[in-house]
Amino acid sequence: xxxxxxxxxxxxxxxxxxxxxxxxxxxxxxxxxxxxxxxxxxxxxxxxxxxxxxxxxxxxxxxxxxxxxxxxxxxxxxxxxxxxxxxxxxxxxxxxxxxxxxxxxxxxxxxxxxxxxxxxxxxxxxxxxxxxxxxxxxxxxxxxxxxxxxxxxxxxxxxxxxxxxxxxxxxxxxxxxxxxxxxxxxxxxxxxxxxxxxxxxxxxxxxxxxxxxxxxxxxxxxxxxxxxxxxxxxxxxxxxxxxxxxxxxxxxxxxxxxxxxxxxxxxxxxxxxxxxxxxxxxxxxxxxxxxxxxxxxxxxxxxxxxxxxxxxxxxxxxxxxxxxxxxxxxxxxxxxxxxxxxxxxxxxxx
Amino acid sequence: xxxxxxxxxxxxxxxxxxxxxxxxxxxxxxxxxxxxxxxxxxxxxxxxxxxxxxxxxxxxxxxxxxxxxxxxxxxxxxxxxxxxxxxxxxxxxxxxxxxxxxxxxxxxxxxxxxxxxxxxxxxxxxxxxxxxxxxxxxxxxxxxxxxxxxxxxxxxxxxxxxxxxxxxxxxxxxxxxxxxxxxxxxxxxxxxxxxxxxxxxxxxxxxxxxxxxxxxxxxxxxxxxxxxxxxxxx
Numbered sequence: 183x184x185x186x187x188x189x190x191x192x193x194x195x196x197x198x199x200x201x202x203x204x205x206x207x208x209x210x211x212x213x214x215x216x217x218x219x220x221x222x223x224x225x226x227x228x229x230x231x232x233x234x235x236x237x238x239x240x241x242x243x244x245x246x247x248x249x250x251x252x253x254x255x256x257x258x259x260x261x262x263x264x265x266x267x268x269x270x271x272x273x274x275x276x277x278x279x280x281x282x283x284x285x286x287x288x289x290x291x292x293x294x295x296x297x298x299x300x301x302x303x304x305x306x307x308x309x310x311x312x313x314x315x316x317x318x319x320x321x322x323x324x325x326x327x328x329x330x331x332x333x334x335x336x337x338x339x340x341x342x343x344x345x346x347x348x349x350x351x352x353x354x355x356x357x358x359x360x361x362x363x364x365x366x367x368x369x370x371x372x373x374x375x376x377x378x379x380x381x382x383x384x385x386x387x388x389x390x391x392x393x394x395x396x397x398x399x400x401x402x403x404x405x406x407x408x409x410x411x412x413x414x415x416x417x418x419x420x421x422x423x424x425x426x427x428x429x430x431x432x433x434x435x436x437x438x439x440x441x442x443x444x445x446x447x448x449x450x451x452x453x454x455x456x457x458x459x460x461x462x463x464x465x466x467x468x469x470x471x472x473x474x475x476x477x478x479x480x481x482x483x484x485x486x487x488x489x490x491x492x493x494x495x496x497x498x499x500x501x502x503x504x505x506x507x508x509x510x511x512x513x514x515x516x517x518x519x520x521x522x523x524x525x526x527x528x529x530x531x532x
Numbered sequence: 533x534x535x536x537x538x539x540x541x542x543x544x545x546x547x548x549x550x551x552x553x554x555x556x557x558x559x560x561x562x563x564x565x566x567x568x569x570x571x572x573x574x575x576x577x578x579x580x581x582x583x584x585x586x587x588x589x590x591x592x593x594x595x596x597x598x599x600x601x602x603x604x605x606x607x608x609x610x611x612x613x614x615x616x617x618x619x620x621x622x623x624x625x626x627x628x629x630x631x632x633x634x635x636x637x638x639x640x641x642x643x644x645x646x647x648x649x650x651x652x653x654x655x656x657x658x659x660x661x662x663x664x665x666x667x668x669x670x671x672x673x674x675x676x677x678x679x680x681x682x683x684x685x686x687x688x689x690x691x692x693x694x695x696x697x698x699x700x701x702x703x704x705x706x707x708x709x710x711x712x713x714x715x716x717x718x719x720x721x722x723x724x725x726x727x728x729x730x731x732x733x734x735x736x737x738x739x740x741x742x743x744x745x746x747x748x749x750x751x752x753x754x755x756x757x758x759x760x761x762x763x764x765x766x
Contacts, residue, residue, distance in 0.1 A: 402634065409620050409631050415582065416618030418602035419611075421635035421683065 206521050214485055221492050227372040229495060233487045235380050235449075238387030241483025242442045243464035245391060245476055246435035252411040252474030253431045256319065256334040260342040261464060262457025264436040266349065267310060268303040268443025269452035273358045275299040276447070280360070296363035300386065300444045307440025311433035314341060319432065320425060342457075349454040359451030379448045386445045390438055391480055398476065407431055411474070463506075470510050472520025482521070533558045533718050534579070534610075534687055539588035541571075541578040547586065548574040550742045556687070556720050561713045563729045563750065564722045565763065566739035572722040573615055575739070576689045579720075580612035581605040592687070607635045611685035615692045617676040621665030625656055625675055628664055632682025642682075649678050652711060670701035677708055687718045694725045706732055726763040730754040 201208060221229050243261060250258045276299035283291055318337055323330075363382065368375040398404040409417045410427045418424060442460070443450075450456050467486050471478030486506050493505040513521055534556040542548035548571040556562045564572050577583040579590055581602035590598045597605055606612070620628050629649060633642040650657035653674055659667065664675055673693055680688055690709065694702040702725060710732060713719055723729040730736060730750040738746040738759065746753065753759055760766045 402630075402637075402639075405623075405627060405631055406634060408623065409634075412620040412622055413618045415602075415614065415616075416620060417631075418582065419580065419606055419614065419618060420631050420679065421603045421606040422631075423601075423603045 206517065210485065210521055214488060217488055217492050221488070221495060225491070225495050227374040228376065229491055231371070231374070231376050231380065231384075233484065233491050234384045235387075235487075236490065237484035237487030238384045238391070239442050239446060239460070239483070240463050240467050240486050241391055241480045242387045242438050243460055244467035244471075244479035244483050245394060246438045247464050247468045248474055248476045248479040249407075249431055250435045251468065252476065253407055254319070254334075254428055255331055256338060256432075257331060258435070259335065259338040259461065260314075260345065261338075261435070261439055262459075262461030263342050263345040264307055264310070264439035264457070265443035265460045266452070266454065266457040267345070268307055268440025269447055269450060269456055270349070270353070270358070270443075271303040271306045271440065272299045272444025272447045273360065273452045275302045276360060276363070292365075296382070299363075299447075300441055303444030304437045304441040308433045308437035310440070311436030312429055314436070315429045315432040320428070323428070346454045346457075353454070355454060357451040357453045360447055362448050377448075383445045383449075387442060390441055394434070394438065395476075395480070403430070462503075466506050466510050468520075470513055470521055472522050475520070475522055478520070478522040533560075533593060534720065535589075535591040536575070536579070537589040537591065539575070539578060539590065540586040541574055541583055541588075542586065543574075543583065548742050549578065551588070552739070552742070552744055554737050554744060554747070556718055559713075559716055559718055560735060561709075561719045561733045562721070563733040563736040564720060564739055565726050565729065565736055565753075567762075568724075570739045571742045572739055573691055576612060576614075576691050576720070576722060579605075579689060580610065582612075606683065609683070609686040610689065611680040611683055611687070612689040613676050613680040613691060613693070615695060617672055619664045619672060619676055619679070622663060624661045624663055625667075626660045628675055628679050629656075629682050632679035633684075635683055645682055645684065649681060652681075653678050653708065669696055670698075670704065673697065673701075673705055674708065677705070677712075681712065681717075685717065687720070688712065690719060690721045692722055692724060694723060694728075702728070726759070727754075 250256050279295040362379050364378040368377045406422045467482040471482035489506045490502045493502045536554050539552045578585050585598050636642050693705045733750045736750045736753045
């Protein structure tokens, strides 16, 4: 009987409670939709596609950050360097392949070369993630959990320094770019011409996010990753090996960042400090939506991209980092745990 | 089945258990009773591998398991239902239970066990899609016990299942434990509700200030003067 009463409330009352419960989501959706319409009217389809490209990239990077923070409690400030490594691997794999193509054209290789380069970046990223986790974070975690968040943060900053300067030492500070992955004409989409590379980069970001989401939601190991982020002791009690899950999580985050680094090689060239911008923007995203919130990070990536591109359109290109930052500060002043909030395990007590 | 030999254990510089020895046989339902701070939970945590023993031995099925990490102990067939429950609060009952069978790799076996558990706890089947963080205390405790059973353990360590529950729910939880015992699962139960515990268990150990001070069949323990005075208030 009680159930029926809940199921059929007075419509008005029900709507008010629903609105109250979902207020942040409603405000954000209404605001984003309005902005999106404004951008479409002023900029047309190319601008919308721009939002998809950058949004997909921020989402992918922010998902990695959210994962590492939610599961391992690490504020990851070397995430941009994973992007940088991906960009370099993409460059060094694609360029020789392109050279071969130039000497003897081969339609199959022409289609697969960029994909090979991006997959190679993902693989190198995954291995790099395992190495970093095994030799840096695992020993610290086994020694002590005291002051973990601060120590882990400082370690990631250190890793970032080492990787950036190490790359400069070995490869020099030069910019290595490729004009495009696909040497074909732009595709006409809703009256606008869009480069195939952009379409590919968006598709890769969306597919990777979808795969990651499916993995976390539907598979045994993915469920174990979420279990560790919610209760470490509980996870151990059901037989989950924490070391394995931590290494896997870090490796996944590094691999996805490397994939986005490689797939955006035509936009960002490969150079030692290329990771700085992606790092900051993906941090905007996770701070805006709430640390450790993966679903939020995906949505947040597109919100930040929307903010950037509308700023660029209505205020000016040079303001495109300023406005998202201001919005983020305002959101944090009003909702300190971010737009969608999330309880993050362990941060309070540590 | 389970044997502790001169176990010394505790946290950092604080030693809690002093030469604790106890034994649980196949199919037995054994109680571990004692006042607050006596070390009952520490005993269970040490067996489960969450707290590391300082010295002494934990023997399970004839093999020493002292110092094994918690996830391996769990995979050997020891299931620990902790006092804090350690449920995954942002997941549904179903997902919590499936995680209980994490060590079981075959999906069909997992689902079979799930069906069986739902038969045993119909209440949980009604709530299968509810997030455990939004459930009542009694339901959460049921979920934790059910999750502990999902790995088909041979030994269950149950820590204060009646803590914070109203009396009629306490009996529900005890009924669930008796059902388990009837399935042939060996149980080591830590409880504050001494009277009811001594009624349902086969044998009991009394732990005071980190030492075992008495052991015997539950009926005899219940008739003992010291126990009647200190725990039953008669």
